[in-house]
Amino acid sequence: MIIRLSEELIVNSYKTIDGRGARIHIAYGAQITIQFVHHIILHNLHIHDIKPGNGGMIRDSVNHYGFRTRSDGDAISIYGSSNICIDHISMSNCADGLIDAIMGSTAITVSNCHMTNHDDVFLFGASDSYSEDALMQVTVAFNHFGRGLVQRMPRCRWGFVHVVNNDYTHWLMYAVGGSSHPTIVSLGNRYIAPTNRAAKEVTHRDYVGEWEWRNWHWRSEGDLMLNGAFFVQSGKKEFIRKYTKQDMIKAKPGTFVKRLTRFAGTLRCRVGRQC
Numbered sequence: 001m002i003i004r005l006s007e008e009l010i011v012n013s014y015k016t017i018d019g020r021g022a023r024i025h026i027a028y029g030a031q032i033t034i035q036f037v038h039h040i041i042l043h044n045l046h047i048h049d050i051k052p053g054n055g056g057m058i059r060d061s062v063n064h065y066g067f068r069t070r071s072d073g074d075a076i077s078i079y080g081s082s083n084i085c086i087d088h089i090s091m092s093n094c095a096d097g098l099i100d101a102i103m104g105s106t107a108i109t110v111s112n113c114h115m116t117n118h119d120d121v122f123l124f125g126a127s128d129s130y131s132e133d134a135l136m137q138v139t140v141a142f143n144h145f146g147r148g149l150v151q152r153m154p155r156c157r158w159g160f161v162h163v164v165n166n167d168y169t170h171w172l173m174y175a176v177g178g179s180s181h182p183t184i185v186s187l188g189n190r191y192i193a194p195t196n197r198a199a200k201e202v203t204h205r206d207y208v209g210e211w212e213w214r215n216w217h218w219r220s221e222g223d224l225m226l227n228g229a230f231f232v233q234s235g236k237k238e239f240i241r242k243y244t245k246q247d248m249i250k251a252k253p254g255t256f257v258k259r260l261t262r263f264a265g266t267l268r269c270r271v272g273r274q275c
Contacts, residue, residue: 005029008053008071013037019044021271026050031071031094035079042086044266047075050094072096084108090265092117097152101138102126106159109139114265117148125157128180128207133158141249144264146170151204156182164188164251167261172196176231177204181216185240186231188222188251190258193229200228224254 001024008030011017017032018041025046026032030053034040053071071077073095078084080103091098091113098115100123101108108124115121122140125133136159144167145153153168154161156178163186168175175191176184186202193200202225205213217235225231252260269275 001025002027003029005031008033008077010035011037011040014039016041016043017045019046020267020269020275023266026075031074031077033071033077033079034081034084035077036081038082038084040081040084042076042084042089044088044269046090046266047098048090048092048094050075050096052095074098074100076100077102078105078108079103081105082107086110087112088263088265088267089113091115092148094118097121097123099123101136102133103130104132104135106136106138108137109141110143111139111141112261112264113143114146115143115149115153116146119150119152120155121145121149121152122154123152124154124161125159125178125180125182128157131158135159136161138162139164139249141165142260142264143167144169144261145175151175152177154178155206156184158182161185162187162248164249165254165257165260166190167257167264168192168202170194171199173199174204175202177206178216178218179206179208181213183217183235183239184219185243185248186218186220186223187248188224188254188257190224190254191226191229191231193225193227195227197228200230202229202231222251222253224257 052073075091075098078101139162141164151173157180160183165188168191220231267275
């Protein structure tokens with residue numbers, strides 16, 4: 001089943017959209033918008049070829065659109081919302097990002113998803129000047145970042161982002177980036193660098209010199225670096241130790257990632273049978 005949205009799908013609080021037992025494609029129309037709500041689950045959907053809406057507001061490339069105006073072509077847009085779970089989603093080829101989480105959104109988990117054929121994959125944080133995003137907490141776990149991806153897996157502004165046991169098999173520019181001193185903890189991922197010698201670095205920091213970013217907490221532990229991939233760390237090494245099991249998922253070593261992500265993306269479920 002292909003669902004083409006002429007207007008963006010606005011999701012209310014305490015809602016689950018679960019595509020198990022069917023093949024649901026949200027495509028060729030507007031995006032899923034999660035705005036000023038909480039406790040949302042999106043599960044087992046294909047989302048691709050999303051287009052911008054037809055509203056009249058001129059786009060602001062820094063702060064995105066205003067209050068419930070036209071959609072900008074993300075697969076999933078999270079705006080001022082919390083307690084969001086995005087699980088087993090296959091996403092590709094949208095007009096803007098695949099997932100944007102902005103304007104004070106927090107308590108977000110993106111897990112077991114499969115991303116392909118896209119430039120700006122995930123953006124966490126509205127702008128470098130919007131300090132309210134400092135409360136943002138995001139977990140990116142057990143995902144497969146696959147063919148045809150360029151950058152932002154994720155790109156982070158402010159906040160705390162835990163990147164754990166993901167499989168990065170393709171990127172053209174970089175995998176994990178950011179600005180405005182976000183905290184990024186990378187544990188047990190597999191990073192396979194592209195053949196391009198200029199793109200071996202996993203990390204990318206925007207709009208700032210080393211004199212400043214060297215104090216940002218970007219740490220890597222247990223990651224598997226292949227084909228020349230390398231992660232430029234910064235901040236204090238012991239910084240990770242202050243986080244407990246309640247703060248972060250316990251990571252497996254990067255050598256386990258291929259097994260952990262083998263069912264990333266939508267599941268082939270049948271009604272009445274266990275997935």
